[in-house]
Amino acid sequence: xxxxxxxVVLTSSSIEAGDEETxxxxxxxxxxxxxxxxxxxxxxxxAVRSYYVDFYLTQALEGGFAQYVFMAIDRxxxxxxxxxxxxxxxxxxxxxxxxxxxxFFDNLSGTDREHYLDGGTEDSDLTPDAVLRMEELDGEFExxxxxxxxxxxxxxxxxxxxxxxxxADDEVDAHIDRLVAxxxxxxxxxxxxxxxxxxDAPDFEVIIRELCEVAGFALIKITMGDPNYLxxxxxxxxxxxxxxxxxxxxVEEDDxxxxxxxxxxxxxxxxxxxxxxxxDA
Numbered sequence: 001x002x003x004x005x006x007x008v009v010l011t012s013s014s015i016e017a018g019d020e021e022t023x024x025x026x027x028x029x030x031x032x033x034x035x036x037x038x039x040x041x042x043x044x045x046x047a048v049r050s051y052y053v054d055f056y057l058t059q060a061l062e063g064g065f066a067q068y069v070f071m072a073i074d075r076x077x078x079x080x081x082x083x084x085x086x087x088x089x090x091x092x093x094x095x096x097x098x099x100x101x102x103x104f105f106d107n108l109s110g111t112d113r114e115h116y117l118d119g120g121t122e123d124s125d126l127t128p129d130a131v132l133r134m135e136e137l138d139g140e141f142e143x144x145x146x147x148x149x150x151x152x153x154x155x156x157x158x159x160x161x162x163x164x165x166x167x168a169d170d171e172v173d174a175h176i177d178r179l180v181a182x183x184x185x186x187x188x189x190x191x192x193x194x195x196x197x198x199x200d201a202p203d204f205e206v207i208i209r210e211l212c213e214v215a216g217f218a219l220i221k222i223t224m225g226d227p228n229y230l231x232x233x234x235x236x237x238x239x240x241x242x243x244x245x246x247x248x249x250x251v252e253e254d255d256x257x258x259x260x261x262x263x264x265x266x267x268x269x270x271x272x273x274x275x276x277x278x279x280d281a
Contacts (some may be wrong), residue, residue: 006044007163015166019155023054026158029172036180037189046161049085056082056098057150064138065101066117086150089157093148101137108134125264184203204239208250211259212261215269217243 014025030051033043040048055078059068072078079102086095108116112130158164167175180186201209205222212219222241230236231251238249240262248268251262259269 005163006042006047006179007165008044008047008050008158008161008263009165009172011160012166015159015170019149019152022154022155022158023151025048030161032172032176036176037186037193038176038179038183042162042179042183044163046088046157046163049081049088050158052081053085053089053091053154055089058113060138060141064141065105065134066119066138069105069117074258083156089150089153091148091150093144093155094150097137097140097144101141102254104137105134164216165230171237204250207252207257207273208239208241208259210271211250211257211269212243214271215243215245215259217245218246219243223247 008026009029010022010025014022017025018140030043030047055071056068059071063070069075082098083095086092086098105113105116108130112128115128116131116134159239165175183189204225208222209219220242222239224240226238226249227235229236229249229251231238231253236251236253238260239250240247240249242248247262249262251258251260256270256272258267260267
């Protein structure tokens with residue numbers, strides 16, 4: 001069983017590189033673990049907090065605290081991870097500013113909050129004082145970066161962990177695979193991830209996936225849409241895709257969709273669908 005006592009994992013190349021490369025390496029590893037369906041609680045607590053501190057830095061640099069608010073999925077949890085990460089790496093000034101900024105934002109009226117998130121106005125005389133204060137806090141953040149280098153602190157924190165696992169670049173995938181092998185409910189997680197992905201997929205992808213299932217083939221990639229494909233002599237939108245049995249295309253005709261071998265024109269699979277069902281898909 002995976003516990004939360006996992007070590008920070010860095011590659012030997014990132015250890016020897018600059019601070020930005022070290023932090024980016026950790027971000028890449030955490031992203032890879034998420035993609036492999038590992039949960040945050042199954043990763044190094046330090047690696048996760050480092051990740052979210054860098055996430056905050058990236059968002060704040062791109063668009064201030066407003067950008068962070070837009071991009072944070074669960075601010076309560078994310079705020080906590082950022083605070084703990086800043087405290088752990090010794091970014092005391094950034095932590096104090098983050099607390100002031102988050103506290104001030106959370107106390108804004110609904111109107112002022114919406115005004116700030118919409119970007120305020122170019123005319124400061126028309127901008128509410130509370131919104132101007134948020135913009136001042138964004139300015140303080142940029143000024144603070146010149147005095148407290150949070151990326152350098154973050155990198156030093158990662159490198160200085162007693163529980164640090166340094167791997168060659170080509171050893172990372174195998175390490176993640178070993179962690180994934182310890183997950184007791186991996187099949188359930190994969191099924192949920194597939195369902196979530198399908199729920200967000202466009203209609204043409206849903207149809208292609210269903211056609212592949214009917215044919216017994218595994219979809220590899222949808223490569224392109226061709227609006228000029230001639231189907232029975234009529235110009236029709238065709239979607240090209242690759243499977244573990246070769247390349248195929250999908251066309252729709254009335255209330256049916258067909259999976260066609262582009263070389264032989266053989267219909268490999270067909271599905272019927274109701275217009276209402278596809279709108280809901």
